[in-house]
Amino acid sequence: MGLTIRDVAKAAGVSTATVSNVLNKTGKVGRRTHLLVLSTVKRLGYFPNVHARHLASRDSRTLGIIVSDIENPFFPEVIKSFEVRARQLGYDAILSDTNYDPRRTREAAERMMEHNVRGVAVMTSEISLKLIHELARRRIAVTFLDLAPVRGYMSNLRIDYFSGVQQIVNYLYKNGHRRIAFIAGRPRLKSNNVRLEAYEKCMRNLGLEPGPILRGDLRFEGGLAAGLAIAKLSPRPTAVVAVNDLTAVGVIKGLLKAGFRVPQDISVTGFDNTRLAEYSNPSITTVDVHRDMLGKMAADALHELSCSADPHGREYQIPAELILGDSSGPAPAE
Amino acid sequence: MGLTIRDVAKAAGVSTATVSNVLNKTGKVGRRTHLLVLSTVKRLGYFPNVHARHLASRDSRTLGIIVSDIENPFFPEVIKSFEVRARQLGYDAILSDTNYDPRRTREAAERMMEHNVRGVAVMTSEISLKLIHELARRRIAVTFLDLAPVRGYMSNLRIDYFSGVQQIVNYLYKNGHRRIAFIAGRPRLKSNNVRLEAYEKCMRNLGLEPGPILRGDLRFEGGLAAGLAIAKLSPRPTAVVAVNDLTAVGVIKGLLKAGFRVPQDISVTGFDNTRLAEYSNPSITTVDVHRDMLGKMAADALHELSCSADPHGREYQIPAELILGDSSGPAPAE
DNA sequence: CCAAACGAATTAAACGCTTAACCTAGTGGG
DNA sequence: CCCACTAGGTTAAGCGTTTAATTCGTTTGG
Numbered sequence: 001m002g003l004t005i006r007d008v009a010k011a012a013g014v015s016t017a018t019v020s021n022v023l024n025k026t027g028k029v030g031r032r033t034h035l036l037v038l039s040t041v042k043r044l045g046y047f048p049n050v051h052a053r054h055l056a057s058r059d060s061r062t063l064g065i066i067v068s069d070i071e072n073p074f075f076p077e078v079i080k081s082f083e084v085r086a087r088q089l090g091y092d093a094i095l096s097d098t099n100y101d102p103r104r105t106r107e108a109a110e111r112m113m114e115h116n117v118r119g120v121a122v123m124t125s126e127i128s129l130k131l132i133h134e135l136a137r138r139r140i141a142v143t144f145l146d147l148a149p150v151r152g153y154m155s156n157l158r159i160d161y162f163s164g165v166q167q168i169v170n171y172l173y174k175n176g177h178r179r180i181a182f183i184a185g186r187p188r189l190k191s192n193n194v195r196l197e198a199y200e201k202c203m204r205n206l207g208l209e210p211g212p213i214l215r216g217d218l219r220f221e222g223g224l225a226a227g228l229a230i231a232k233l234s235p236r237p238t239a240v241v242a243v244n245d246l247t248a249v250g251v252i253k254g255l256l257k258a259g260f261r262v263p264q265d266i267s268v269t270g271f272d273n274t275r276l277a278e279y280s281n282p283s284i285t286t287v288d289v290h291r292d293m294l295g296k297m298a299a300d301a302l303h304e305l306s307c308s309a310d311p312h313g314r315e316y317q318i319p320a321e322l323i324l325g326d327s328s329g330p331a332p333a334e
Numbered sequence: 335m336g337l338t339i340r341d342v343a344k345a346a347g348v349s350t351a352t353v354s355n356v357l358n359k360t361g362k363v364g365r366r367t368h369l370l371v372l373s374t375v376k377r378l379g380y381f382p383n384v385h386a387r388h389l390a391s392r393d394s395r396t397l398g399i400i401v402s403d404i405e406n407p408f409f410p411e412v413i414k415s416f417e418v419r420a421r422q423l424g425y426d427a428i429l430s431d432t433n434y435d436p437r438r439t440r441e442a443a444e445r446m447m448e449h450n451v452r453g454v455a456v457m458t459s460e461i462s463l464k465l466i467h468e469l470a471r472r473r474i475a476v477t478f479l480d481l482a483p484v485r486g487y488m489s490n491l492r493i494d495y496f497s498g499v500q501q502i503v504n505y506l507y508k509n510g511h512r513r514i515a516f517i518a519g520r521p522r523l524k525s526n527n528v529r530l531e532a533y534e535k536c537m538r539n540l541g542l543e544p545g546p547i548l549r550g551d552l553r554f555e556g557g558l559a560a561g562l563a564i565a566k567l568s569p570r571p572t573a574v575v576a577v578n579d580l581t582a583v584g585v586i587k588g589l590l591k592a593g594f595r596v597p598q599d600i601s602v603t604g605f606d607n608t609r610l611a612e613y614s615n616p617s618i619t620t621v622d623v624h625r626d627m628l629g630k631m632a633a634d635a636l637h638e639l640s641c642s643a644d645p646h647g648r649e650y651q652i653p654a655e656l657i658l659g660d661s662s663g664p665a666p667a668e
Numbered sequence: 669c670c671a672a673a674c675g676a677a678t679t680a681a682a683c684g685c686t687t688a689a690c691c692t693a694g695t696g697g698g
Numbered sequence: 699c700c701c702a703c704t705a706g707g708t709t710a711a712g713c714g715t716t717t718a719a720t721t722c723g724t725t726t727g728g
Contacts, residue, residue, distance in 0.1 A: 002450065002472055004714055015678050020716060030676055045468060050448040051385040051394065052714030055683045060385070070414055071609075076405045080431060092445070095429055097414060111426070114384040116336065134379060138336055220613055249613045256615065275405075279554055279583045281590065281615040338684055349708050354686060364706055386684035389713045 003046045012040040023048060050092070060116040062092045063302050065295075066108045068124035070097045073246075073274040074291065075123070081295030082121060089303050091118070102126045113138060119302030121295075122147075125189055141305035143298045146191040150313035155301045157294060157316045161191065164287035164320030165198035165241070168269050171285075171322060172239045173206050176331035177267065180208070181237035183226045183247050185218040192218070195243055195271065212237065216247045223247035227254020230266070238266060238331040245270035245277045248284050252327060267328035282326035289320050337380045346374040357382060384426070394450040396426045397636050399629075400442045402458035404431045407580075407608040408625065409457070415629030416455060423637050425452070436460045447472060453636030455629075456481075459523055475639035477632045480525045484647035489635040491628060491650045495525065498621035498654030499532035499575070502603050505619075505656060506573045507540050510665035511601065514542070515571035517560045517581050519552040526552070529577055529605065546571065550581045557581035561588020564600070572600060572665040579604035579611045582618050586661060601662035616660035623654050 009016045021028045022037040054060045063086045067075045079095060086093040094115060096108035105126045112120045119141030135142055142154045150156045172180055182199045185192035203210040214229055216222030227250060230240055242248035248270030252262050260266055262282060270277055273288035297316050305311045343350040355362045356371040388394045397420045401409045413429060420427040428449060430442035439460045446454045453475030469476055476488045484490045506514055516533045519526035537544040548563055550556030557576060561584060564574055576582035582604030586596050594600055596616060604611055607622035631650050639645045
C-alpha cells in the first residue's frame with residue numbers, strides 16, 4: 001500500500017541499504033548521496049514502517065507505561081512527562097489504562113510483551129507477582145511506584161510520603177491545631193497506608209494522640225461522607241488531613257453542607273497538588289509530589305536499566321513539598 | 335531474544351502455519367491440534383510479536399488518537415472510551431499528545447503514519463491542511479472534531495454546541511436573568527466561536543442585547559481575570575455564561591474575591607461537564623457533551639471508514655445536555 | 669610503486685509472522 | 699468402485715526493514 005524503502009532507493013538510484021543508513025544516521029554514507037537521499041525521501045513523502053524497522057533491528061525502542069486510571073488527575077501529567085522524556089531518549093511510548101481492573105492489568109502487561117517494549121513503568125498496584133515474574137523472565141525493565149523491593153531489572157520510584165505528611169502535620173501543629181483527624185484511602189493500597197502510618201507517627205512525635213481516623217475511598221464521594229461524619233463528632237477536630245486532594249474537596253463540601261466554614265472553623269488539607277487543589281474554593285493546602293519529575297525519572301530509570309548489560313535496580317526518591325492554600329489556617333479559639 | 339512461533343511449533347510438533355492459524359482463529363485447525371497448540375502456548379508463555387504480525391499481514395489493526403492536551407480534563411474520558419471501543423473492535427490504540435504545539439502535531443501525525451494506522455481521530459485544531467492531505471493520500475481514515483467538511487476517508491464528529499448554549503441561555507432567561515455576560519475562549523478556536531455565536535443568536539432570539547463579552551483563555555487564569563472584571567461592571571450582569579468549566583471556576587473565584595456571592599448575587603455557568611463542575615464549590619451548572627460517546631463514536635467511525643472499499647465520510651451529531659448545579663439560581667431582585 | 673588501509677556503496681541474509689498454494693487421507697454420492 | 703470433496707495439515711514465499719559481509723575504487727605510508 002504505502003511507499004517502501006525500495007521505492008526511495010529506486011528513485012534516488014541507490015541501494016536500500018544506503019537509504020537505511022542515511023535514515024539511521026550511521027555516518028557510512030557520503031555527503032552527496034546523503035543529501036540526495038534525504039531530498040528524495042522528502043519529495044516522495046516517505047515514512048519508514050515502524051513494524052519492519054523494529055523487526056529487523058530486533059529492538060522496539062519502545063517504552064510502555066501502565067496507569068490505573070487516566071481520569072485520575074494524578075496521572076495525566078505523569079504520562080505527559082514520561083512521553084516527552086521517552087521521546088527525547090529516542091523511544092516510542094505506549095500507554096495502557098487498567099481502570100483498576102486486575103484483568104485489564106494483565107491485558108496491559110501482555111500488550112507490552114507483544115510490543116516487545118524495552119521497559120515498562122508500572123503505575124498501578126493491581127499487578128500480580130506472576131506477571132512481574134513474566135516480565136522479568138523476558139528481561140523487560142520495570143519501574144514500580146512505591147511498591148516493590150528493587151532487584152535486577154526492576155527499579156522503584158519512591159515518593160517521600162512521610163516527609164509530605166510530616167510537613168502537613170507540623171504545619172498544623174504550629175498553627176495551634178491539636179485535634180487532627182485523618183481521612184484514609186483504600187486499605188489495601190500501600191501508598192495510602194504509608195501516609196496513614198506517617199500521620200500516626202508524626203502525631204505521636206508531637207505528643208498527640210492520633211485520630212479520629214475515617215475511611216474514605218480516594219474519591220469525592222468518600223470525602224463527602226467523611227466530611228459529614230466529621231461535622232457530627234464531639235469533640236470536633238479542628239483540622240482534617242485527607243489522603244488526597246479529591247478526598248479533601250469532598251470533605252470541604254461535606255463540612256460546608258453541615259454549616260461549617262473552612263478554614264475559619266476547620267482546616268482541611270489534601271495531598272498530591274492536583275489542579276483541583278488550585279481550582280477548588282477555597283484552594284487547598286496540599287503536598288506537591290512533583291508528578292512531572294516522576295514521569296521523567298521513570299523514563300530515565302527504564303532507559304538506564306535496559307541499556308546496561310548487568311542492570312542493577314535502584315531506588316529513586318521523589319521529594320514532597322508543602323503547598324499552602326486557603327483551606328487551612330490557625331485553629332479556632334476554644 | 336524472546337520466544338518465537340517456531341519454538342511453539344517445535345514444542346507442539348506442528349508447523350508454524352498451524353500455530354498461526356490457531357492463534358488467529360481461522361478455523362482451519364482440528365480440535366485436537368487446536369487444544370494442543372493452545373496449551374503449548376500457555377505452557378511456554380508465548381506472546382506473538384506485534385511487529386512481525388503487522389508486517390506479515392500488511393495490516394496494523396491499529397487506530398490512533400491525537401489530542402491537544404491530556405491534562406485538559408475534557409480528554410481523558412474521551413481517550414478512555416476510544417481505547418475501550420477500539421479494543422472491542424480488535425484494534426490496538428495509540429495516543430499522541432500535541433500540547434497545542436503545531437510542530438508536535440506534525441510529529442504526532444508522522445508517528446501515526448510510521449505506525450501504519452488504519453485510522454486516526456484528530457481531536458486538536460492545530461493540524462495543517464498539508465498534513466490532512468498527506469493522511470488522505472495514504473488512505474488513512476480520519477475523524478475530526480467540529481472541524482472539517484466530510485469527504486472520502488474523513489468523517490466529522492459534531493458536538494451540538496448550539497443546543498447546549500441554547501439550553502443554558504433559555505434556562506437563565508426563565509430564571510429571570512436579563513443581563514447575561516459571556517466569557518469567550520481563544521478567538522481562533524472554531525468550537526469556541528460556535529459557542530459565542532450561539533450565545534449571541536440565542537440572546538437575540540429572546541429579544542436581549544448580547545454582551546458584555548469578555549475574552550478568557552480557556553484556562554483558570556483567564557476566568558479569574560474575567561470574574562474580577564465582571565465585578566467592576568455597571569450595570570452588573572446577573573449571570574455569566576463561561577465557555578467551559580475551567581473558566582467558570584475562575585470566574586466564580588474572581589467574583590468571590592470581589593465580595594459577591596454565587597449564585598445569590600450572580601449566577602455562573604460552565605460548559606463540558608468535567609469532574610471539576612461537580613467538585614467545585616459551589617458545583618457548576620454546565621452542559622454535558624457526552625465525552626464517552628465521543629470517543630466511542632470516533633472509534634466506530636474510523637472502523638467503518640477503514641473497512642469500506644469506497645468510504646463515504648459522514649457527519650455524526652453528539653447531543654448536549656444541561657446539567658444543573660449550585661452555581662446558578664434565580665436573578666436577584668433589582 | 670606496491671601493499672595496506674580506507675571510504676562509500678552494494679548484496680543478501682535475517683527478523684517473526686501470515687497466507688496462498690499445495691499435499692494427503694478419509695468421506696460420501698452416483 | 700471411482701471421483702470429487704473436504705478436513706486438516708505443511709511448505710515456502712513474502713512483508714519492509716537492518717546490518718554483517720562484501721566489493722570496488724582511491725589514498726597513503728614506506
